[in-house]
Amino acid sequence: MSGERMEPWVAVDFETASSDRASACAVAAVAVADGAVVDERRWLIRPPGNKYDAFNTFIHGIDGSITRDASEFSTVWSEVLDFAGGRTLVAHNAGFDMGVVRAEHVRTGATPAEINYVCSLVMARRQWTGLPSYSLPWVCDHVDVVLADHHDPLADARACAEVMLKLLATLGTTTLSEAAERLTVFVGSYGPHDVRCTIKDHKSRLGRLPENPDADPDHPLYGMHLVFTGTLQQWRREDAARLAVQCGAICANSVTRSTDYLVCGISDPRVLRGHTMSTKLRKATAQGVELLTELEFTQLL
Structure with a gap:
């Protein structure tokens, strides 16, 4: 890459006030040019009714007292797009972040402007195989990126930007589109043309049809084999499985060998019988199954 100018792009990260994706309460954007962060900005957003779930506030520390006087999503998103200036967006787990954008546009009835984006989680999964999880903290640890304050949107957007820079350097390319092509991942698009940032051959690996034939085939959980272990805090296992x-x-x-994700709740020590991990967790770890916390599962939903 010596002597080549790197493509400029913008890393983004959303936080939400509830499990409803149309409840954005904060967003951050970090601009990258010539291989370095050159600008950044953080916005607070007043969610519908300025209402919060206690679980979400516990995760990111934002509540109604903080966003009472903040602008609504449509105003903030317009400012984010102005900041991006037509550059491609990067998000870690773009299925969640772009899902927020989609849900907010559906809620408000606004016509979306077309944007292109890539997912650093999907691309990291293709490049660095064998990690127990591809959540932002795990990937940052793997590539020696400092994640100072996870779930602060600006900290997460900075870390996402650094992860993508590491990935581009590893691939020896200066553009997101070339990186996506090498990893056989679609460059996503939202607007008049809606293309999800997914693995290009993922449909050929699905095997038998999922139980919901009307599900969106581009959803990040589509065709994925899930198993739950431990007690979930937000749902009963049956309800979580139904949503999945x-x-x-x-x-x-x-x-089994076909399991893609193990969603890990809190384990009862009496059930563990002296072990540090449940039987499912031990088996999943031995097989290299990707582990998800309840929060990560919620974000994928």
Whole structure:
């Protein structure tokens, strides 16, 4: 890459006030040019009714007292787009962040401006195989990126930008589109043309049809085999599985060779019987199954 000018792009990260994706409460954007961060900005957003779930506030520390006087999504998103200036967006787990944008446009009835984006989580999964999880903290740790304050949108956007810079350097390319092509990942688009940032051959790996034939085939959980272990805080396992199936996932009771994700709740020490991990977790770890916390599962939904 010596002597080549790197493509400029913008890393973004959203936080939400509830499990409803149309409840954005903060967003940050970090501009990258010539291989370095050159500008950054953080916005607060007043969610609908300025209402928050306690679980979300516990995660990111934002509540109604902080966003009472903030602008609504449409105003802030317009400012984010002005900041981006037509450059491609990068998000870690873009299925969540772009899902927020989609849901907010549906809620307000606004016509979306066309934007292109890539997902650093999807691309990291293709490049650095074998990690227990591809959540932002795990990937940052793997590539020696400092994540100072996880779930602060600006800290997460900075870390996302640094992860993508590491990935571009590893691939020896200066452009996001070339990186995506090498990793056989679609460059996503939202607006008049809606293309999800997914693995190009993912449909050929799905095997049997999921239980919901009407699910969106581009949803990040579509066709994925899920198993749950431990006690979830937000739902009963049955309800979580039902939500996953609605997205096209295939849920099972035990870890097998086809398992893609193990969603990990809190384990009862009496059930562990002296072990540090549940039987499912031990088996999943041995097989290299990707582990998801309940929050990560919620974001994928």
